[in-house]
Amino acid sequence: MSELPKTFDPAEIETRWYQHWEEKGLFAPERPDADPWTLVNPPPNVTGSLHIGHALDNTLQDVLVRHARLKGKDARWVVGTDHAGIATQMVVERQLNAKQQKRTDFTREEFVAKVWEWKEESGGEITQQLRRLGCSMDWANERFTMDEGFSKAVLKVFVELHKQGLLYRDKRLVNWDPMFRTAISDLEVESREVKGHMWHFKYPLAGGETYTYVERDADGNVTLEETRDYISIATTRPETMLGDGAVAVHPGDARYLPIVGKLCEIPVGPKEYRRLIPIITDEYPDPAFGSGAVKITGAHDQNDYGVAQRNGIPMYRLMDEAAAMRSDGASYAEAAARAKEIATGTPATAAEIDALNLVPETYRGLDRYEARKRVVADIDADGLMIAVEDKMIMQPFGDRSGAVIEPMLTDQWYVDAATLAKPAIEAMRSGATKIVPKTWEKTYFNWMENIQPWCVSRQLWWGHRIPAWFAEDGSIYVAESEAEAQAQAGEGVKLVQDSDVLDTWFSSALWPFATMGWPDEDVKALGRYPNDVLISGFDILFFWDARMMMQGLHFMKEVPFKTLYLHGLVRAADGQKMSKSKGNVVNPLGLIDQYGADALRFFMAAMESQGRDIKMDERRIEGYRNFATKLWNAARFCQSNGIGASTTIEPPAAELAVNRWIIAETVATVQALDLALADLRFDEAANTIYQFTWSRFCDWYLELIKPVIQGEGGVPATGAGADETRSVAGWVLDQILVTLHPFMPFITEELWSKMGAREHELIVAHWPMADARALDPEAAKEIDWLIRLVSEIRAARTELNVPPSVRTKLRVDEADTDTRDRLFRYESTLARLARVEGIVERVRVELGVPSANTPDVDISVLGGGAQVLVDGVRYTLPLVGLIDMEAERARLTKAIAAAEKERDGLAGRLNNPSFVERAKPEAVEKARADHAEKAAEAERLSAALARLG
Known part of the structure; x- marks a missing residue:
């Protein structure tokens, strides 16, 4: 075990761990006998830099691929960049313009050479930025849509489609960009x-x-x-x-x-x-x-x-x-x-x-x-x-x-998209591929069923040059090489290659199989196709996703991915779309510098709710940085109390109720996580592990076990109960680190390495088994009761402004035997966590007969106070003499009236059709949120007033 520093420093551990993972090849571990699991990254433009949409898209993908890897699968996350015809040519032409040069000052070959030179020097900046985000991609097999193998696939597809009559040249009206021509x-x-x-x-x-x-x-x-x-x-x-x-x-x-x-x-x-x-x-x-x-x-x-x-x-x-x-x-x-x-x-x-x-x-x-x-x-x-x-x-x-x-009438190359779309429509209808969320199916079908011929030629110099050659008599010869075209035309026929290049989306439509080695390798036999899932923004459903469906089905005779997950947009805090002109664009790298990659990733996952747009909220990111710090401090607490790495994957044997309870809670959390991830409920998965880690483990379990593991004078306690508890606590912390790893890979890997000797890094550890046999209803019932009682007492004290230093009695009315036994069994815990001393049973008080457990009770403590109800049993905190009861009633009554007034005023605005229809959507949404907040406040204060009895 290596002692953790007092302060959690994301920057230091992120750089160190990412370099370690990549150098050791842990993003694509050798698992020849494991079930294959494949995901392809939407290839960012080679000219691009990481924006907030990339951060969302790639975080969700990394969550899935790290989860699959932990599940023992042969997980492959294909990474690469797109040559981005127009965007890249534009960048290089701007560089030339800065030197008072232009593209036409050079031959086509010279200009293309300059683009490759730029690509080697400056292209691919985004791939370094994806590393900053923690993306566990298979960098050793990085692809580029203009690399030799991929280009071979592009040429083959073009020629095959032409042979089949599905790709042709025609004069049609197109959208003409006069700047790029x-x-x-x-x-x-x-x-x-x-x-x-x-x-x-x-x-x-x-x-x-x-x-x-x-x-x-x-x-x-x-x-x-x-x-x-x-x-x-x-x-x-x-x-x-x-x-x-x-x-x-x-x-x-x-x-x-x-x-x-x-x-x-x-x-x-x-x-x-x-x-x-x-x-x-x-x-x-x-x-x-x-x-x-x-x-x-x-x-x-x-x-x-x-x-x-x-x-x-x-x-x-x-x-x-x-x-x-x-x-x-x-x-x-x-x-x-x-x-x-x-x-x-x-x-x-x-x-x-x-x-x-x-x-x-x-x-x-x-x-x-x-x-x-x-x-x-x-x-x-x-x-x-x-x-x-x-x-x-x-x-x-x-x-x-x-x-x-x-709009311009020009000669272009077209793909018969209507014919290619038919199998893609049927595949979606049959369920061979499913869209999540399902609401996007209607949009998909509508576009595919009304699809127009796809213009795939572009009048650029950078890109896959169209493999077609023209003869002087107007004949056109399509072939994978000039030699093949010449053989078709015959000896002595002068040929000139088409100067156009292919639309970038034509080549990227082949991404799921061309990146895997097709056409040279049987990628289906190798288990690399189809992909298990594709994650993309809904805005490229037609640009890319639908076209992959068409090309994948046509050439591989199978859907390219089994599930298509479409996420929403990341919007500014006020709900507006981000744009440079509005000045509301958020730089994810700046957020990583400030809060760490783990906090940004967790924000993205926790806010992603099946296609709904995400509102940027830096306070939430800060909150998730605090969550990471809380986990860090919990691990330091464990270290200081002799709790280290677990030596078993199975839950340790446990006798104490608190240990049986936390084991059951862990198993239930894993079950909920498995279901959420299977359904691609990223927000539900993230919030499940968040609540378990923060509330169940840090706030409750570690507090509940302190008396068991802490001895006198800083010396850890010994004995069977302490040993059992340390073993259970170490096991639970390990489960947290493993299940949290897909969301927060850096801090979890660091803590995993520092908690004791390990056989392997966390990134290739084993996902927990959710064994239902570990569930313990009796322990859960007992500890849940204790937590709810402490929580209710704390809430009552806070609402009524009882000073933290003041201890109160606790009176219980008409408790059954089980409750009475629990009360006295956990009396010391209640004294420590709820600040109560002395449990008084109200047993025939009217006759002056006190409880046998409290023979010398002063009956005056049984006066008015705050009341709480747990499982039908009423508890009272006698507050006479501790606070001014009448002043508290007056304060609460006034606060309730103020909250209700604001609540009702907001309700009036929201019930006014003129406001709802004419106001900006963000203003209406804020009014709804404020109304909900004031309604909850009024309800909470009313409950506090009712407690006073």
């Missing part, structure tokens, strides 16, 4: 409400034709009737009018029935070349919104794209990669003439339509917003602008670049 997915787009404008323009009817425009009210009465030679449309993006292919109205909109099928003129560009477009019907336009007529620009709007597809309307691209108006191609006159031919039925290929530049020379090369100003001014100058109104609009932004996203 690449397509991004719907999930990487943030829609924000911003101030904008709605412009209303006239589209003149061809040849000056007119019609009678009629508006009616809900009863069919005419409210407006006039002759018009135009159709009115409204738009928030006038610059896209140049690519209009039609104007659409709802088939049931009677206002426009006279002109359906006729032509109207786009009111912008040189007048002699202005294009005519048809007026069509489609279900998309809403007659109640704006004019009810919608211009259809299929190449630059997602909704318009669907209308154009349904109605065979040509889609003309107006912008280049930087979202500036196109400046390539033939003159506008030539392009407009060709577009007119196409509109009148002349056949045209998709490539020819895409090549047509319908931007007039006066707008070519302009930024889209500058072009917008020019277009509006020119239309207004022609007298064709009806009105402009200020309007809040939803605008899409790239989540990384912050640039306004432009």
